Amino acid sequence: MRSHLTRNVYLRLLASHGLLRQCPSALPGRCFAVSSRAAPSPLLARRQPRRTFFGIFQKPPRMLKEPELEPGYDVLLHYRSLESENARPPAREDLLKGWRQFIQYKRKSHLRSLNPTQAFLALRLLHHLVTTSPETEGQGEDLSFTDLRAALWVTATKPPKGTTEHHLELATLLYGEIERRIQNMRELGIDEEVIKEAVGGKDGGDFELFLMALTQYGGALEAVGHLAEFRTRLAAKGDKSVARVRVLWTLVLRGLAKEGREAELLAEWGKAEEAKVEYMPPVHEIMTTFYATRDRVAETKQWFEKPVHANWLRSPKVYMEVVRFALRNGEQEWLQPIFEELINCNPQKEWWDVIFQWAVLVMDKGAEDIKQMMQVMMAQAGGKEGTEGVRPDAATIDALITAAIEKQNPYLAERFLSLGSELKIRPRASTYILQMDYRLDAKDFSGVQVIYDKLLKGEVTVRQDEDLPVLNKYLRALCAMPEPDLGRILDITADLEQRHATLEPETVVSLCMIFLHNDNQYDVIDTLSLHTISYSLEERAQVRRAFVEYCLDRRVSTARVWDCYSLLRQFFPETEPDERVRLMDAFFARNRPDMACYIFGHMRSQDSLAQRPTADMYVRCLEGLGRHPEPGPGGDGEGESLRMVHNMLKMDTTVQMDTRLYNALMIAYAACGEPDVAVEFWRDITDSAEGPSYASLAIMFWACELLPFGDRTARGVWQKIQRMDLEVPPDVFWAYCGAIAGSGHLEEVIRLIRGMDASVGYGPGMMTLGVTYNALPGSDRKEQFEAWATAEYPEIWAQLEKKGRTETLRGTKFNIVRDMKA
Template sequence: MRSQLTRNVYLRLLASHASSLRPCPALAASCLAVAAASRPSRQFPLIARRQPRRTFFGIFQKPPRMLKEPDLEPGYETLLQFRSFEVDNSRPPPRADLLKGLRQFIQYKKRNHNRSLNSTQAFLTLRLLQHLVTTDPDAEGDGEDLSFTDLRAALWVTATKPPKGTTEHHLELAQLLYAEIERRIQNMREQGIDEELIKEAVGAKDTGHYELFLTALTQYGGSLEAAESLARFRAGLGNDPKKQVAKVRACWTLVLRGLAKEGREAELLREWKKFERAKLEYMPPIHEIMSTFFATRDRVKETKQWFEKPIHANWSPSPRAYMEAVRFALRNGEQQWLQPIFEKLINSNPKKEWWDVIFQWAVLVVDKGVEDVKQMLQIMSTPVEGKESLTPDAATVDALISAAIEKKNPYLAERFLSLGTELKIRPRASTYILQMDYRLDAKDFSGVQAIYEKLLKGEVTVRQDEDLPVLNKYLRALCGAPEPDLERILDITADLEQRHATLEPETVVSLCMLFLRNDNQYDVIDTLSLHTVSYSLEERAQVRRAFIEYCLDRRVSTARVWDAYSLLRQFFPETEPDERVRLMDAFFARRRPDMACFVFGHMRGQGNLAQRPTADMYVRCLEGLGQHPDGESLRMVHNMLKMDTTVQMDTRLYNALMIAYAASEEPDVALEFWRDITNSAEGPSYASLAVVFWACELQPYGDRTARGIWQKVLKMDLEVPPDVFWAYCGALAGSGHLEEVIRLISGMDATVGYGPGLMTLGVAYNALPGSSKKDQFEAWARAEYPDVWAHLEKKGRKETIMGTKFNIVRDMKA
């Protein structure tokens, strides 16, 4: 059964404020968005363009399609509920309910191998655990508390299942869990409880939580802290460290692996020196760490040095170390160096795992074919006195196929698969998965589908969703095909839905984009509902960005863009303000100011103050209305501004209002804002002058107001920018004062210090009423400024209800 969040939770989460986002604003916002997106989507009025009609035969029609509920992991609802109450600073649910939900969630993660804690889930778990360990169980109910088993299980899930995305809260979570376990152990010691009883209570006689803690530190960027912790641990062993030498070696291996993973060469070599001074053996895991560190960086001298360093008891390097050496040799042309190493390995009659590496070396480096490999298989299978006879198995076939894939040779991979059939080796799930992988690379969709159907029939056992990565790849390939097979795609997604499998963000993006292109909005809704609810902040952002880019694509119809925006708005309420502004600008560019202002209004309606529009965003919206006027939308935005107590009016906002009202053919209202500017402490700017002259141009008898403003400018001896000058010319021309405009332009050099340009003549010409005055102005300008006028004529002219006008753009900015 799918989990469902109560509507109460959603309302609490959506009603967040900026103060509620502490201590981690980004992730807290993500949690709110996750819960909002997981809400059962019942209203999508903006995506239904066709109105249903009632008919007599309606009783025989199919019932309306039901939207699918979000597939929440067991216990996750509890984590979201707790966070909602914490955000609202309200009393949390009963402690027993919190403990039950947390246990369900952790145990589910522990049972499902592919279900790691993403960054958002780690944050929610951390917040709940901080509450549980800092509050008194007896004061909150029946005294029930977290057990050592609970803490160890949570630490195990945190340490051993790293997610694909960011892990910024995993380290803090592991530190909290380990500190709580240690605190409880110390309390028991202070009470005089015997050590054996403590170990029994903790649940592991070797106190394995320490290794889990080091695993988490080295997994999530805390390897330096792990090294310091190990030094303290060794110091605590006293004068007899040999009593726990196996544990010390295992922990040191973790520290070295973590330092290598983080690329800390100096610290890695320093820890190695300590390891060496402690007289611990150079075992295969240490050999693998050191040689692989330099091999992956193509450090030839150091790689050879560490790989050739003798291993304790003449043990062989690990199969992974050999494979990294193979890849290192191929990249750096060191095949000759590798040859005697593998000859020695072959002559040592190694175990089966090493033979599989030998086969890969033969294919990748020596370029052996199928017949050569068959001979090598015979050598491997030849009985050796004192050792078990070896036979190839599915792992051998997988190794050969993997080598062929690495060589980008699908034909060779098929031949190795046939070799397995010839040897009567039963393929396993990984074999089929590899086969799907290289057939996908070869665009052999029918071949991939045939293998997928075998998996569906259960010909092999698929464990722990090991086929999910290749199925995601298959879905993406189907979506990207020139003619996508929509029916097949829906069948695969339905099968995965039955398995409660979560698709990768890239796959969700591919599916949603395909469904949007085919107007399958309900399939988009289902896909988002089922998968994005369990995504982290980064994964949700990946899907969100794809929707935004789809909306910004001018090749997509406006109707489809609005559908996509409606879904974006409902499933991703955490969409950043700057992203919403880009969408608003896109609708203005499509000449849909009504839609642009709805986008702005949705931003204004956000409960989180950090997501509401700033003064700059109001200006941007009003400037858009200046380019694409819409009176009703303007009044809506203006009312929002009046009611917005977070925005203080200044000259730029007044300028923007003047622009918008002047463009909406309400110049008288625009001039009222000029009066507000002149009465303000800040006063007008040059942009204010250009805008007010434009408003005067549009208003009957506006020249009277314009002349008064111009006289003040001249008295103050201000430097007049070209856009202000041509705007004043337009104000006079708008009232039909042709002679005065000509005198003004003729005297420009003396008045403002520069001559007329293209915009000076173009604005004046466009503003003049009637064809007679336009013709007179043209004759004068053509004679006095022939070069400028010729340049202006290249812009072309258009016929409007106000007469002929040049195709020039007056980009009014606040």
């Protein structure tokens, strides 16, 4: 089931697969299969092993690793894929079971929050469940208050990385459904005590979670309105307790501060003061931090120095914030009496940890100085070293190491680690993690590996995957080495795989780039399979962009680039059309029009109209074929790729033919050795309502240059231009000269060039002479033209000579570029 979802449902959710021809191979044996609509496509082609008598002892083929989907997530994916296709949804009991599994797993998992894509999928399924009643489906089971509250808790308390608009919608829908059900029970006349028992007895808890979600996900102003309504309801009941709204007001103030809404923040605090809400440490922290992080000195001092209710100590977090504020703004002297006062009030150990950090960061104290301060701390606590709770512990050492890291002083961090050992403080997992962090900054990879081995052996207990961030950093650092140790990298990724840990997108990018450079395609496949399945669209886009940039790197061989593109196409079907066009252009630039056209075909096969090529993209592909025609056995273009693209255009009902498309077809067919077909498109242009453009004229004359007896068609068009007295641009004139010269009419083209001033109003240029020379057949005519041009236009011919010449199958030609544009 996992494999089917990974390879089909989830990918189809992002972008549908289509029927495509088999892709070309950059090198023999390096071709990946293309998906078919007849059946779910494998990630890559895997040949069935053949058992023979002589091969029974051979090593079995490498099997692809399957990703681990989170419990219940397959149901969310499956429902959304059916919804997007307007298909009948699965049975309600299956949807409810999947929903509960997914939410319960998220609630138990400490580090796995709802990413933006998962929030969207959960929102769609919840919308279906709450808008369709169980009775209409013949089933009585429905989401309970417990289910709804658990989902609201997961949504509100686990903020994700990336966009959060779907989290806001999900929280709103969940809370709205809870309130709707409660209101329905009230309308039925059910007693309030019975309602309270039915919903779990937490009438205020749901509202607090809802406000938490609003204030975390950009809805602070909406939260202000909901809080005002809540206070109104309390007042109507005669409840004037400040305690019930203090926590809620703190949430709202924190949300306004997070969104940078200063005016609303001050206004809301003014209302809170009027309602007798005290200036407690949490509010003090919010207001001070708001201004400190913006380096607004006067306001920071004002809010920090404002007396806290009941002389409560300010929070350790706000003390650290003003330490950093003072360092940035040169306010160390202002900070000095603040910390002296804190020391003299004999605070608890959490505040002492901040005092030690202040001493390191601001006072530049070393390990011996900190040791003396610790003795002062223990003496103030009661004069006994064994005083419970006011002794340095692992958290103290962590705080000191963190300060040393902020100072970018790994030697000092090692001294603090030694101090902990001297004080017989047993390090915890976070201590080892910090040690790995600063050793990574110091490029001490052997030292990092020693610490990693200790964690691997279980010398300390690692909880809640707290080491994942530093292990991601370690992997990225290993990948960035001049000569990466692939063995060590694979060992670490294997350990993380056993833990079912999901790597960060930046780490996946680093790993995949290293594996691609070393032709380890299977390791790329495993890495993408195991990790990107649980990424949000934004995180997937981060990995996808790295693959696109790898394909665009001209230093990478064509074989590796095609392998990379095959992986990109299989794992990221949501690749944007603009990115696909860039890849197409890159293969044209590598002179691989066949590969470029397959990329265009993959884009054309998408089911989503938004991912299909537009008329401009057709023009761009055909122009690419004009610049880089597909080589044939004899050096001429075979036109296989061109006919594939042309057939796509014929069958594409979303694209209407116009002059630009006909021009592009003329360019492509003329370049691919079929100028007669190109001239047929000229007739289609002249019969159309839009008619030809100047670009059409230049392209048509170029096709006549390549066409046997093409001068006859060219003369007819030229005579019509003269009869209509049209202004003739230089590119059109030199194209006509090329058409006449291409049929070998040397004297006629010389008369044309001599009479330019009278016929078109300007004289010849370098391109006029160059195009004519290149078009003339045979070395005799070229020599005669060169002798004439050298005598008539010596300066222009000298400019042309600077371009240099190249010997081709059709004679000597100047190195001038005629970039045909539709």
